[in-house]
Amino acid sequence: MGEMQIPESMMALRLTGVGMDSVELQEIEVPRPEADQVLCRVECAAACASDGKIIDQGAEHSLMHGWDTAKWPVTLGHEGCVTAVEVGKMWEDKIEVGKRYAVQPAIPSAPSRYRDRYANGGRGIRKIAVGYTLPGLFAEYVVIEPEVIGCSCLVPVPDDHIPHYAAALTEPISCVVAAQQHNFHVVKDSPDTPRKAHIGLLPGGTTLLLGAGPMGLWHAEIAMTYKPKTLIISEPNAARRETAQQFFGAKAREAGINLVLATPEVLEDVIRDVTGGRGVDDCIVALGIRAIQEKSFDYLGEGGVTNLFGGVKAGEEMIQVNARRIHYESISVVGSSGSDPSDMMETMEMVADGRLEPGKYVAAVGGLDAARDLLLAVREQRMEGKGIIYPAMRRPLEEINGWSAAQETAFSGR
Ligand SMILES: NC(=O)c1ccc[n+]([C@@H]2O[C@H](COP(=O)([O-])OP(=O)(O)OC[C@H]3O[C@@H](n4cnc5c(N)ncnc54)[C@H](O)[C@@H]3O)[C@@H](O)[C@H]2O)c1
Known part of the structure; x- marks a missing residue:
């Protein structure tokens, strides 16, 4: 990947309170990574029924640990595929600029930043999540926090032939793989x-x-x-x-x-x-x-x-x-909730060797301006499969019947 121009501002779908009326597409600054962070470009992000829970519950959601979304809006989206574009010094040996990663959003760690925003000053927290209190993926760029990388939750996409949507979908599929092993x-x-x-x-x-x-x-x-x-x-x-x-x-x-x-x-x-x-x-x-x-x-x-x-x-x-x-x-x-990096790697292997073809589960695609509509459609159970958002694009939600690498490239140009 050649030198990438990182813009100063970007669009992001944020939760600015509680309820669907508080889900807003906003223009915000593109954060630049500190030494312990990595800035990634979001290639695509998928919506999940669980997004509805954080929207409805805000600070009451178990992964928010009291974080008030009205005071400190959060960017939604926890399933996605990203490309590293700027790597903080601390991670230069681990994360490569230009390489793609699937995000494992459930991070078995205490938060390192903004501890005062959590109930009890963040004491006792053992799990945080991307798309909850950590920046989410319905945005053009995302800053990846050190606890995500430290817990191996940026999972390298092993094969250039795996399309972005398939890498993104290894996360929800891996929850199923993990669950059935329980x-x-x-x-x-x-x-x-x-x-x-x-x-x-x-x-x-x-x-x-x-x-x-x-x-x-x-x-x-x-x-x-x-x-x-x-x-x-x-x-x-x-x-x-x-x-x-x-x-x-x-x-x-x-x-x-x-x-x-x-x-x-x-x-x-x-x-x-x-x-x-x-x-x-x-x-x-x-x-x-x-x-x-x-x-x-x-x-x-x-x-x-x-x-x-x-x-x-x-x-x-x-x-x-x-x-x-x-x-x-x-x-x-x-019961189980979520998966871990090993489940994602197992699922990624199934995708790579063709045992699993996530494309048939894609039922809608759109640009970032369609992310809110997609969340609504998931909420109202109007989706017969998964919806994929390409944050670089501005396109209404389009219903489709399966998706492929070639269709993705034609749609998103990447
Ligand atoms: N454990 C995890 O790791 C994990 C990960 C992702 C999602 N989830 C959860 O999994 C659940 C399913 O997700 P989804 O996206 O498929 O949700 P969904 O709401 O789209 O699907 C639920 C389905 O259940 C059907 N249903 C309703 N009543 C029923 C009944 N009596 N008997 C049988 N079916 C009935 C509905 O018609 C619907 O099709 C959600 O609760 C979601 O939060 C869990």
Whole structure:
């Protein structure tokens, strides 16, 4: 990459209070990196249902730690691909100008800057995040803080052929990879051999997926790598069921997996039929609704595991679990939030060797001026896949049906 001209100002989508009315595209100064920071150009950024939570909750969000967005607006966006353009002295051996990185937004660290803006002076904080209190990716440029690099959360894109959108999408996909590795089963080869732990969904078992939103679709894709006998996807939205059928029908058939699409109304009957009344081995709750999290336990068979992948709103966190079923039938519950750099590297490898093609999940693209519309569309569940924003561009949100490296270059010029 030749010498890059860094402009003095840029556009950024910022949260300046609480609620969608406080999401504003603003012109701000392009920050220049100090010795412990790196300035990156944002190639693209994707929207996530989780963005809605910080918009609605502001300082109350668990990753904001009391930071008041009305006093100190934050730039949104936590999934993206960036190119390093100016590297502070401290990182010259680690980060290369002109090289691309995917951002792992969840940083297992205390904040180094602006500690007075956090509740309690930042004491006790162990996790911060890009697109929350650290500058986000719905902007033309982003300053990457030392804790991001120190925690290896700028993940190098290993291959020039990986398009920007695919690198960006390794983050949400890696949350799914990580989540499914939290399901575990205590198994035995025979009654007289010791127990052992199987990490991941049960091969040859029945996996149930609740919700076929963008994250649910990836859960279906990654679930199939565990080779369940049956994969049931429950989703009330007909268009989303149709998308799931289109994406996975043929792939499941080829892999010998029985794919069953169901509506929540008939789900119990479907599970009874498919499992002979036994219940499922793995359930993934790919939505954040308390009543459905609670209900998910009812679908489990003996030794079954439910994974609470979607987080519920603060104040709705208490659910009831049947303690007799835990005791007598060894059902269990797991959960995880986010991923770490190793999950992203694993996902990036799947993208690089073609096992995973994120392009089919891209349902809309636009310039930075479309980022707010995209967040609204995600909020109102009008998106059948992921939306990608190219911050260098000014273009309205355009619905598309899949995306490729060539289309990306034609659209963004990069
Ligand atoms: N754990 C993590 O690391 C992580 C990472 C990213 C997102 N998330 C969370 O994952 C969840 C899913 O994300 P998304 O972008 O796909 O969200 P989404 O809101 O687009 O999708 C949820 C889907 O659930 C469906 N649904 C509603 N009621 C249902 C029911 N009774 N049974 C089955 N399906 C039902 C909806 O129709 C919708 O299609 C969100 O809560 C998000 O915050 C978690």
